[in-house]
Amino acid sequence: MKNNLDLEIMVYFTEIYHNLWEEGKISREEHEQVQALLDNLEQYPPNLLKEKLESIFEQKNNRDS
Numbered sequence: 001m002k003n004n005l006d007l008e009i010m011v012y013f014t015e016i017y018h019n020l021w022e023e024g025k026i027s028r029e030e031h032e033q034v035q036a037l038l039d040n041l042e043q044y045p046p047n048l049l050k051e052k053l054e055s056i057f058e059q060k061n062n063r064d065s
Contacts, residue, residue, distance in 0.1 A: 006042055009041065010038045010039075010041050013034070013038050017031055017034045017038075018031070026057075033056045037052055
């Protein structure tokens with residue numbers, strides 16, 4: 001079960017990434033990948049979560065170049 005801090009972090013990031021998607025700054029695929037990470041937040045220590053987020057957006061940078 002998620003503790004209060006995990007829930008606060010998940011809500012915060014969910015709102016931010018949803019807004020980025022609505023503004024067209026990230027793709028639907030990126031939004032869905034981030035949401036999948038956030039849905040399982042308790043499985044990732046901070047450094048691994050950071051790596052996974054970077055990986056999602058590195059894929060975009062590689063496609064755009």
